[in-house]
Structure formats: C-alpha cells, structure tokens
Amino acid sequence: MHDPAPERPAGIAGPSDALAPSATMVGGGSPSVELEPELLGSELAPDAEFETARRGLGFGFWLSVGWLTVIVLLAVLADILPLEDPNATFVGAPGLGPGLHHLLGTDELGRDLLSRVIFGSRVSLIVGFTSIAVGMLIGGSIGLAAGYFRGKIDAIVTGLANILLAFPALVLALAIVTFMGPSLFHVTLAISILAIGPLTLLVRGSTIVFSQREFVVAARLLGAKSWRVVYREILANVLPGAMSLGLIAVAVAIVAEGALSFLGVSVRTPTASWGNMIAEGRIVMVQHPLITLWPAALMFLTVLALNFAGDRLRAYFDVREGAL
C-alpha cells in the first residue's frame, strides 16, 4: 500500500484546494458523492484488492451489468413492448395490487404502473448518460489540457472549477431549471453544467499523475507533439479510470434528476419519471404504498448497480496495488 502521510501537506495547500480534492463529485441532493480515487482505491483490504485484480471483475459486477442491460433494453424497447399507454388513465381499476393483467398493479388514477416505471426509466437514463457524456467530453478535455500544460491555464481552470463547486449542486440545478423552464433538455443541460466542474478536476488529477510517468517523458524526448502525447500516451491511460468513475457519476446524475423530478421541476406531468412517481405516490402512500415503492426500488437497484459496477471497474483498472 502507498503511504498517505507524505502526500498530505501538499494536498491541503489552501482553502481552494480544500473546497475540492481532486475527484470529488458533489451531486445534487444525493449522499453518493465522494469519488476520491485514492480512497476508493484502498476501500478493500490490500489482499482483497489484489485478488480482485487477478480474478476478474467478480459475480457482483456481472449481476450489476445484467441489471443495467435489462433496464436499458426495457427503456429502449418500451414502444414495441406490449405495454399499456403510460399516461392513459383507468386502464384498470385504480389502486390495484400486482396481478396478471397489470403486473405491478395500477396507480390511484388507474394507470398501469409497469408501463409507467419503464417509460419513467427513459427520463432517468437519458438525463444520466447524456449529461455525464457531455460533462466528460467538456470537463475531460479541459482537465487533460490543464493537467498536461499546468501553469496559468491550470490555475485558472482549477480556480473556476472550485468556484463552480462552491455552489451546492442541487440549489444551482433548481435555480437554472426553474428559470429556464422545466423540460428534459434543460434538466440535462443543468446537470451537464454541474458535472463539468468535478469531472474536470477528476481528469486533471489523473492527468498530472500520468504526465510525470517515464513513458510520457520518453515520448516527449522522442519529439512527439503535445497533442500526440496527450492523445496517445495520457488519454489512453486516463480513460479507463475516468470511465469507471463516469459510471458512478451517471448514478449521481440519475439521483439528481430524481431530486428535480421529485420537486416537480423536471419533465412535466403526466410524463412519468421515477422522481415524480415517488412524489405522486407519496400523497396516497397510506392507501397505496406500492405506487412509491416500485419506482423507488427500480431507482435504488439501478443506482446501486452503477455504483457497484463503477467501483469494481475502477479497482480492476487500478494496477498500482496489483503491482506490489
């Protein structure tokens, strides 16, 4: 294991540093936020970590991937699956329990819950993956440049990212979406903007680590152009780690979208999303608890699967401990 002590003084250089250690994701309203690679790295006991790297990704990882595949397939194929119209009321008696005709039952307006959770998953998945893809593309490029060139660019980028992080994410998202008008596009935009800060710092952090490695110095000495070093040497090494933490970031984005939906500023009703289903079911929870429980369970499992898969992948790609 690496010894954390000698690195410590450098890590606490100023208030701006303490605002955002290299890879912390401050997600909207969610507790699942801290993505410090160092810390997650020593998450397992060293011997367990070593075994993970050797044995492969493990059963839990494939279970998570299986669940995510099922959810994504259902969301993609929702239109051609034999489902009721998610917004049609009184397709069955209101407040039915699970049964043959309506597998998960119906809500207080007699809408089919199975159809609503599946169509609702579209909102979460679209916002989650799109916003992180956008955030990764923009934040990643900025982070690569800042981490590789350092100097003034780096100082400006880090400063800006830290200021972006000084705003509580949910408050910022809430303000942006309310004043721009609630829509799928604006929610995605708001969460993308919020994702840029932490993702920039994350990529910048690992870029700095790799920039000092021998193979990068060698490439530079051989006369490779900057873009080539960044693209061929650094990006190739930064990408696996960034992608695995990206999965965890998707989970954070899904949770954030759920929070906005819950507060009623994401997609407009009657369009279903997991967040607004939880909020709607809350009102009739005493009589029909299942209306809230289904979307909550689906969101819980999806976020859990994303976190778990991301964490496993990160441990798998992190060769440092395995080399000991």
Next chain:
Amino acid sequence: MARLAGRKFLLLIPVLLIVSIATFLLLNLLPGDPAINILGLGATPAAVHQLRQQLHLDDPIYLRYTHWLWQTLHGQLGESYLNKEPVSTAVRQHFPVTLELMVISQVIAIIVSVPLGIWSAYRPNSWADRAATGFSFAMLAAPPYMLGVLMVFVFAVHWHVFPATGYVGLTQNPFENIRDLFLPSLTLALGSLAVYVRLLRAEMIATLQEDYITMARAKGMPTGFILLRHALRPSTFSLVTVAGLNVGTLIGGAFIIEYIFAIPGIGLLTVNSIYSRDYLVVQACVLIVAVGFVLVNFFMDLMYPLLDPRTRHARSSA
C-alpha cells in the same frame, strides 16, 4: 500558525467575491425578464416598467452588482416581492432551523460512523465489516427523497412513533423540537454515515500498517488504546475534508428533507421562493448557502494543523 490562518483568510476574500458575482449573474443572466417573471405574463407594460425601475433593472450590470453587493454587505437584502417582508428577516428566521437539522444529522453520523469505521478497520472482512460495507453501499444508492418518504411511511404512518411533518421551535419546546427533527436528521445522517464509514475504514486500515502501530503492539499496549489514541487521529484527515465538502451535499439533502417533512428551514424557503419566483429571496438564499459552504470549508482547512502537527508550519503547507 496565526500567520498561516491570516494568509488563508486573505485568500478567502477573492473566493467570496467571485461567489457573490456568480450568484448575482446566475439569476440575472438567465433568460426571461425578472420583472415579467415576478408579475406574470399578463402584466401591463406600465407595471413592468415601474418594477424594473424599482429593482434598478435598467442600470448597467456592473452598477447593479456593486449596488447589490453594497446593500448586501449592510444586511439589506431587499424585500420579498410576495409578502413585502424584508428578506433578511426571512433568512434569519429560517437559517437556524436548517443549521440545527444539519448539526443533529452530523452528530448522529459521527457517533455511529466512528465506532463502525474503527471496528471495520480493526477486523476487515469480518461479518461486521461486511455488513457495514453492504449497508454503506445500500445507503449510497438511496437518495434522501427516497429514504425520507420511506421513513415517513414506516415510522410516522405505520408505527406512529414520530410525527410525519411539522416543526416546533427549539425555544418553544425543546423536547418536541428534538422529536420533530429526529426523523429528518436521521434521514439526512444516513447518507453521510455511509460515506464516513467507508472513508474512516479505508484510512484506518492504512494507518494500522504503519510501523509505529507495530511498535505500540510490541510494547504490549492495550488494543483499545492503540486504536483510539494512536490510530484514530491520523486516520481522520479525509474524514475532515469530506465532512466539509459534504456540507454541499447536506444542503441539497436538507432542501429535499425540509420539503418532505415541512420543516421551515432555508431549503423550504428557497424551494417555495423558486416556485413563486420570489427573485430576491432566491438570490439571498443561494448567496447565504454558498458563502456558508465556503466558510465551513475554510474552517475545516484550519483544523488540519490541530489534527496534524506536521502541517503547523507555514512553510510546509505553502
């Protein structure tokens, strides 16, 4: 050490300035005329014009900013457009409630996570450790709105142990106040707790492999003494950092939780003001929350020298 604190304090000023500019720009650059937002689409041009005058919306932006900053520094945050109440009064009433909610939740989180983290690190891969890890993973996947709704369902609706909504002031009736805040605080605490356990466990495992721990064991010191006196303090650095950063998440969580449990804190005030487009209140709340967040992290930063003597010299942390 005083010099170090002074220098960090000087760095704080530009950060706060930029935060104030960003808050101001955030609500001023967004599309839409705030006057129309406040008055509604059916407003007469005369009324819009009058309100624009009143809010100084026709001045150049830097003038408006300096004017606003000057007023804010004097505690003049304007009036709520909705009920003509001074914004500073509203903020002063709501802020302590949120603060109490967050403090109680952090106390719960620390009380539970420290022993759990120590035990998990002391006996890694034991059943208790596995249970703690599993619990952490589950809690990290359960956002506050989900937990809050479930908590209300189980404890308030099903078992009638705690009230579902409502809030009694601390000075009015401390007992009822704690009872009303317990469920919301617990909901808020569960998320932080999961993070803290994982962090403390990870860092403590690393600390326990240090030579001085082996030395202490070789001297025959009692295990409890080694864990608490030798290993705990050096293992709390990331806990302190993350607890500071966590305040941002906590504020987000508090917004949702105050909304669910109808607790009149700054979160409920902000959310309601956003719904009613009470522009100045939103601006004041965002500013207070962001400044609070920066200040908390500033003080967390000052805690390092207390925890770690190696960082006490200005030179070493320059």
